[in-house]
Amino acid sequence: MPYVKETLAPGEEYLYRAHFNWTYxxxxxxxxxxxxxxxxxxxxxxxxxxxxxxxxxxxxxxxxxxxxxxxxxxxxxxxxxKWTTVIAVTSVRLILKTGMVARTSHEVMLDEIEEVLVEQTFLGRLLGYGTLKVRGTGAAVVEFPVVGGPMRVRREIETALITARGLAKQRA
The missing domain is CATH 1.10.287 (Helix Hairpins)
Structure with missing residues (x-):
């Protein structure tokens, strides 16, 4: 998580970190x-x-x-x-960072997210894992690896999204 803490903008808060499921x-x-x-x-x-x-x-x-x-x-x-993958939700962005030496980072601003898709197989529902796809404005699609509790991750993203949009409306 040092990557997330290093990249936080002033006023941005770390809200949630998703984890891999035990089946991994x-x-x-x-x-x-x-x-x-x-x-x-x-x-x-x-x-x-x-x-x-x-x-x-x-x-x-x-x-x-x-x-x-x-x-x-x-x-x-x-x-x-597993150790080098970070899936985090902040008050401003959704972050997917992979890699130890060579780093790949996908960051989507919360106000640019159009939909959050959860894919779970029957076995995934029984064992509590699934994948997430986040579609942003334009052609941005971020596919997340298999995470534990994908519905909770989706709820955290949507809660942060509603909060961010509410703050944006209050400022306007």
């Missing part, structure tokens, strides 16, 4: 556990001295190690994406 973590750990199966099979077989005289033992060791490394990379990549 489960998927990450699934890939690591799934890739550990061949490695576990190799350790078990090596402990039984099965591959000691088998010419395919070294090839299986290589495949098991490669599968485990691939699962580890997938898991770490997903966690880095």
């Amino acid at each position: 973590d489960v998927q990450s750990w699934f890939w690591l556990a799934f890739s550990a199966i061949p490695a576990g099979m190799w350790v078990y077989s090596a402990a039984r001295d099965y591959f000691a005289h088998n010419p395919y033992g070294h090839m299986f060791l290589f495949v098991a190690g490669a599968a485990f490394m691939l699962g580890l990379v997938i898991c770490l990549r997903r966690y880095v994406h």
Whole structure:
């Protein structure tokens, strides 16, 4: 969240931050556990001295190690994406920031938002996750990654939007 705090304009307030759903973590750990199966099979077989005289033992060791490394990379990549993605609502803007070294930022002014679309599958409704699409004036469409509690995120955006538009009307 340092990105949001660094970019706040004078008088702008941080209101809400959306989070990834717990299923994102489960998927990450699934890939690591799934890739550990061949490695576990190799350790078990090596402990039984099965591959000691088998010419395919070294090839299986290589495949098991490669599968485990691939699962580890997938898991770490997903966690880095989770840790470096910020979805925030301020009193003036809606912010989606991704990336650690190379940063990509999508910011939509609240008074330019035309609609907030929530997409949830049946499973998403049961487990509490979904995606958001925010359409702004012109051709601006910001697609958010899978978030936990998309209806709450939508409510927070719309509450900030109503508040921002109310303040704009009072100033005029």
